[in-house]
Amino acid sequence: MEKLILVIVEAAIELVPESIQDHPSVRAYAARRGKKPWEVLLDRSYHHSAMKRLPEAEKRGRPDITHFTLLEALGSPLNKLSLIEVYIQARSGHVIWVSPETRLPRVYERFKGLMEKLYQEPVVEAEGKTLLKLKEGTLAQLLGEIKPDLRILLSEKGELMRWSSFGKLITSAKKPVIMIGGFPHGDFHKSAHEMADKAVSLWPEPLEAWIVASRAISIIEHALEVGERISQGKHIKEN
Numbered sequence: 271m272e273k274l275i276l277v278i279v280e281a282a283i284e285l286v287p288e289s290i291q292d293h294p295s296v297r298a299y300a301a302r303r304g305k306k307p308w309e310v311l312l313d314r315s316y317h318h319s320a321m322k323r324l325p326e327a328e329k330r331g332r333p334d335i336t337h338f339t340l341l342e343a344l345g346s347p348l349n350k351l352s353l354i355e356v357y358i359q360a361r362s363g364h365v366i367w368v369s370p371e372t373r374l375p376r377v378y379e380r381f382k383g384l385m386e387k388l389y390q391e392p393v394v395e396a397e398g399k400t401l402l403k404l405k406e407g408t409l410a411q412l413l414g415e416i417k418p419d420l421r422i423l424l425s426e427k428g429e430l431m432r433w434s435s436f437g438k439l440i441t442s443a444k445k446p447v448i449m450i451g452g453f454p455h456g457d458f459h460k461s462a463h464e465m466a467d468k469a470v471s472l473w474p475e476p477l478e479a480w481i482v483a484s485r486a487i488s489i490i491e492h493a494l495e496v497g498e499r500i501s502q503g504k505h506i507k508e509n
């Protein structure tokens with residue numbers, strides 16, 4: 271395996287949609303934060319009553335899922351070895367590239383602030399390096415650009431696999447993509463299933479997205495024997 275690509279699919283990240291910008295809970299929340307209603311992320315913790323009007327409301331308004339999942343992925347030993355790259359396919363119709371060097375805010379409210387800024391200025395840089403980049407795009411377009419040689423959709427409805435077999439499957443590919451749903455309830459749209467070579471389940475019941483991300487990454491680290499190649503605080507990349 272040269273690099274693992276992790277895509278958070280249909281991530282519940284979007285700015286408050288126009289149809290509910292007038293709702294009192296949305297206006298009050300935006301005013302409290304010194305922003306306009308269309309400048310803030312939809313967040314179920316604050317916009318629950320307004321969200322009742324939205325289609326697919328059960329899948330929306332959960333930026334925390336992406337936040338936790340990113341913290342798991344970016345903090346992993348696999349990322350320290352530059353063996354992982356992460357994309358967010360947001361339900362707003364955007365794809366966000368996250369540099370492996372990005373140090374995300376630990377505090378959720380700050381993470382939301384960063385995402386809101388990204389919707390206004392689609393590139394975040396620090397010390398001359400691009401850390402986050404947002405552009406319009408779909409999952410199909412993203413996969414077309416990445417050109418993976420294996421596309422695995424992680425889903426509780428997929429084929430239940432032993433963890434060791436999953437590790438072998440992923441690490442035997444050169445540039446595998448694993449796709450994890452960034453939404454709280456329900457299933458992927460049909461198109462995501464159609465774009466996958468295989469849907470794999472890692473546990474007989476639904477787990478939270480960040481748990482699935484952390485286990486999948488850990489299984490892949492085991493399959494690559496990452497922990498067996500540590501010597502005096504250093505990691506030996508090749509055998």
Ligand SMILES: C[S@@+](CC[C@H](N)C(=O)[O-])C[C@H]1O[C@@H](n2cnc3c(N)ncnc32)[C@H](O)[C@@H]1O
Binds near residue numbers: 453454458
């Ligand atoms: C919270 S789940 C999505 C909602 C879930 N379908 C439900 O209704 O509770 C978030 C994502 O984690 C992944 N996932 C959850 N359970 C899984 C499992 N048992 N095996 C593999 N992936 C899983 C899938 O990618 C899923 O889209």
